[in-house]
Amino acid sequence: MIIARSPLRISLGGGGTDLPSYYRQHTGYVIAAAINKYVYITLHETFTQNLSVRYSKMEVVQETSEIQHPIVREALVMMDLPRPSLDIASMADVPAGTGLGSSGSFSTALLRGLHTYKRIFISPQRLARKACEIEIDILKEPVGKQDQYIAACGGITEFTFHPNEDVEVVPLRLSSDTLASLEEDLLLFYTGATRSSSDILIDQNVKTLGGDEDMIANLHCMKQLGYESKKALERGDMEAFAELMNVHWERKRWRSRGMSSSEIDDCYALARRNGALGGKLIGAGGGGFLMFYAKDKPRLRAAMRCAKLQEMRFHFDFQGTTIVAQS
Secondary structure, eight states: EEEEEEEEEEEEETTTTHHHHHHHHHHHHEEEEEEEEEEEEEEEEOOSSSEESSSSSSEESSSGGOOOHHHHHHHHTTTTTOOOOOOOOOEEEOTSSSSOOHHHHHHHHHHHHHHTTOOOOOOOOHHHHHHHHHIISSSSOOOSSHHHHHHHOOOOOEEEEEEEEEOOOEEEEOHHHHHHHHHEEEEEEEOOOOOOOHHHHHHHHHHHHEEEEEEHHHHHHHHHHHHHHHHHHTTOOOHHHHHHHHHHHHHHHHTOTTTTOOHHHHHHHHHHHEEEEEEEEESSSSEEEEEEEEEHHHHHHHHHHHTEEOOOOOOOOOOOOEEEOOO
């Protein structure tokens, strides 16, 4: 029995610039943080000559090529396991489609577990590269690279995505006071809506690849906001960071009509009137979690309860994708 665990994430700056359609021309930059909410993958070798895969569905097949789940199928192909006698199951602390990077966490946890099963060491950055290869290069999903990299590496980390596919991974240099402030004063609230990010990201990809000047200018701005967010965090200026979150959200909303909704906009405005210094919707948009930075937390929590939004408390994860049990 092998149990692999991979953290989910929140984005702190530069989101959207990690897509190949942008970084292969302009270089991307993202700050992300891993949190202690996880995707778990269990692998158990069986005595039966079949492969069982359990997620939101149940599959029992004879060969890897018959698997319907695309990430599981391609991961087994990549690991050269055409007919494994395995039971593979996934669980998660948070539903998929909530903007916390669950697909990247799933991919990295699965690959980490399979490497352990084959007794092969893999570094965090190589793990992230392999996960990106499956999702972006093989499956052609319209996703970026931040989810796989922050899941694999953990921490509060800046990533620079170069046109030649190199990725620089550098932990942010935060004081203990700043780290404590982020953990205490960043609050996540579930909007109650899940969504597929594909339509929003496809639209961004098409416009970026087509040279849409407004879209490219917007992404340039997002990258600059990422750089400014890093500076604010590293000097411990939390009010500046909170204001940058607001600017980030306004620029992000512009990218797609599906990015927000009247309900999300109303909740955001309510939070701003009740103690939130800054905030944004996590992920590609359309649903999931609203994140706010607030000093008057009791007031904000009371307002969000009245709006029927559920809080999810968290801490940061500094381990990244890891094996938590093996027997």
